[in-house]
Amino acid sequence: MTSLTTPLSDAPAPDLDARMVLPEPLTLQSGEVLSSVTVAYQTYGTLNADKSNVIVACHALTGDQYVCGVHPLTGKRGWWDDLVGPGKVIDTNRYFIVCANVLGGCMGSTGPKEINPATGRPWGLRFPVITIRDMVAAQVKLLDHLGIEKVLCVIGGSMGAMQALEWAHRYPNRVFAVAPIAGSYRHSAQNIAFHEVGRQAIMADPDWAHGNYLEENKVPKRGLAVARMAAHITYLSETALHRKFGRRLQDRASLTYGFDADFQVESYLRHQGYTFVDRFDANSYLYITRAMDYFDLASENSGVLSNAFKGSPVRFCLISFTSDWLFPTSESRAIVHALNAVAANVSFVEIESDKGHDAFLLDEPDFHQTLRGFIDGCADVYGVPRAIKTGAP
């Protein structure tokens, strides 16, 4: 892949057409069978000769495969452009990064907005409910397709952390290390509740048309925007919101005594809501939030989380952020306790940050240093050659 310098990033430009179709049907956790599954993905860096330098990055709820460089749809930087690129925390001069759009997503992988081959019409709500396990199963098939037997490290934040844990649980011999960041082994009641509000907001929009909006040429913009607004609050800490906006007014000297966006925080939220609908599919939002709600590695293992990792050879690095109230440190700590109980190889760092859950996407030097240390250390042990080029090309 050619390195292109862009105004936003020195990472290689993404290949818009990287897709593979699974050679076989995929049996889902629900028991349903998806007969034709496409996985859209991106790669960054170069696969080395012994295929030892593979890092799988797993995206979060509203992320996608465009990890770094310029996003082809939004024109903005990829979600981890701060971290992934030549000479960066995850150095594309040394590592080969693979990121797939999740099953159920809306950026090219099979999901509710794609065409159901059996009917020739969009899946809509006829798409089967998928789980984190199904998402990871599709990623494993992608690696089979790429001829990669074992992955150096699986990394992800939030829902990406769930996927990293699922990798370690189900494919312990295909992954050397995992770094679940700002995540959990099961979605909490409060998080299910927030997701339910988002789903209800979408389904309350008449333009959702019982899930058939694509066929009816509608877009449930208002419902999806409200869902995004509610979720967005949970991604930030109270401190971050206060620092960013406080009670400052939006382009006005005093209160207007009306329902316009008087406060900057209102204007910001509306913007977040209404730009989101241009890049995301409402039904995908339903399916992916549901997958997160269903995730529970403890209940799948007789209620004992440590059972999920008994005898695991995988190296774990758990990272949480002090001000993250969506996936608080206590969740990561519970995973660490379970791993300790089975004498797994685990390190755990809680990063001091006031940026809330979103900290895993932001410029947090301590976080970056921790992640870099873990990945590079694992790579050295695993025998990945050091990068010849260092820094930007």
Add this chain to the structure above:
Amino acid sequence: MTSLTTPLSDAPAPDLDARMVLPEPLTLQSGEVLSSVTVAYQTYGTLNADKSNVIVACHALTGDQYVCGVHPLTGKRGWWDDLVGPGKVIDTNRYFIVCANVLGGCMGSTGPKEINPATGRPWGLRFPVITIRDMVAAQVKLLDHLGIEKVLCVIGGSMGAMQALEWAHRYPNRVFAVAPIAGSYRHSAQNIAFHEVGRQAIMADPDWAHGNYLEENKVPKRGLAVARMAAHITYLSETALHRKFGRRLQDRASLTYGFDADFQVESYLRHQGYTFVDRFDANSYLYITRAMDYFDLASENSGVLSNAFKGSPVRFCLISFTSDWLFPTSESRAIVHALNAVAANVSFVEIESDKGHDAFLLDEPDFHQTLRGFIDGCADVYGVPRAIKTGAP
């Protein structure tokens, strides 16, 4: 008022028709003038001869004047039935409790669902934006009407706490003591954000009809239900949600792989949302949330909160709850610091509770004991005779 024993409470049955019309127009904080203002209210207990036993209870966002006994509309217990009644924390054998439906509300006081006398049609969005100051001004007029010059204590939780602070700030000579519970002196950016989500959900509902739903015989049920669901999450702590529901399933043995309410917490939230719409008006929700957002006693006083209480003779009792993340202890503490800075008479108690913001409505013995101690202590100093009857009649 006659004492009736009901299955739910031994408090006097509310008089459904307690209303007064202000003798004069009310000039609002915005500068607009409301020419005909009705205040719907309830009283509990008996006003004593020297009118020294008056307690004003201020209700929260979705509360109303039916403090205790059976609510005439919902058939459920009033919001403070645990606390107010004969022999209870706020003893109706000793005190005379007055509670008014707030201006902008929907339980009889003038608000957007009432008829605009100038047009003969419901106010809708033509109703002027009101503030906490306006709500309290209407309450003061009610007390004038009742011939009550000075109040023993003004008490309220959440938005009720804002009103209690406003009373102390603007009418320091008409109130002996105030107890603002689980409140703040200004609405935080995060709280404005949550309110904005609720408003956007309501306004996104086509049945809201740009605020004219009453005239068009519609009810924006879906939007208002989503607003309530989002808000309801903020009233509980993560711990309370976990204890109440965890990840338990709703009347089923296993996941259904669908979008029905698989989890109890989903079912509960939907219930909260869809019962709320039967008792609350969507436009009132817009106006009252706006009033809370606008509240900022610091900015009204040159940015210095303590200026609001300089030389105040009022006795203050601030109460917060450890697990309240909507109005956390830090907010109450900021008020205490401001009061200390002007040598006001202030006590402050943080109650250990895992019930979140809603704790102020619930059976919390330490909270009740604190409140009882403060009120009875103030009453003794103020010279209110002890109750002759104690306990239930």
